[in-house]
Amino acid sequence: MGNDNRVELRVKSIGENVSLVRMMASGFLYPYDVTFDVLDEIKIALSEAVSNCMIHGYDNAEDQEVVVTMEVQNRHLTIQVQDTGVGIVDIARAMEPAFSTREEHMGLGFVFMQTFMDHIEVCSEPGKGTTVIMRKQLPAGEQQMSDAG
Numbered sequence: 001m002g003n004d005n006r007v008e009l010r011v012k013s014i015g016e017n018v019s020l021v022r023m024m025a026s027g028f029l030y031p032y033d034v035t036f037d038v039l040d041e042i043k044i045a046l047s048e049a050v051s052n053c054m055i056h057g058y059d060n061a062e063d064q065e066v067v068v069t070m071e072v073q074n075r076h077l078t079i080q081v082q083d084t085g086v087g088i089v090d091i092a093r094a095m096e097p098a099f100s101t102r103e104e105h106m107g108l109g110f111v112f113m114q115t116f117m118d119h120i121e122v123c124s125e126p127g128k129g130t131t132v133i134m135r136k137q138l139p140a141g142e143q144q145m146s147d148a149g
Helices: 016-032 036-057 109-116
Strands: 005-012 065-073 076-083 119-125 129-137
Touching: 005 016, 016 036, 016 065, 036 065, 036 076, 036 109, 036 129, 109 119, 109 129
Parallel strands: none
Antiparallel strands: 005 065, 065 076, 076 129, 119 129
């Protein structure tokens, strides 16, 4: 399927909405015929980004909003996850493996995002919020690869 598409979802910053965002991603990417493995990788990266907004950006406050935008152009996926929370003072340090501002967290969110996506970019301004942009080239769909028959 060569069709480009775009969706934007605004969710309240409650934990239950992480699974809603994952389901939205599955539905959005369904027409692109990606493998379950690729879809799982995208959903893990997306979950980590959205969870970071809720846990770190909003300090678990449930009355805030996370905005998720997903876009596919020429099988190139761009995901943007945005909050208007506390922001990140030191982005490089926040992206280090095992760094977390909370003892009970492993600090692997950005590691998962970097592992499962082709490119990740983090823009943040303390007191104004954080935007995470992740990109991934979607592999050719199975239907495209089996056109011979």
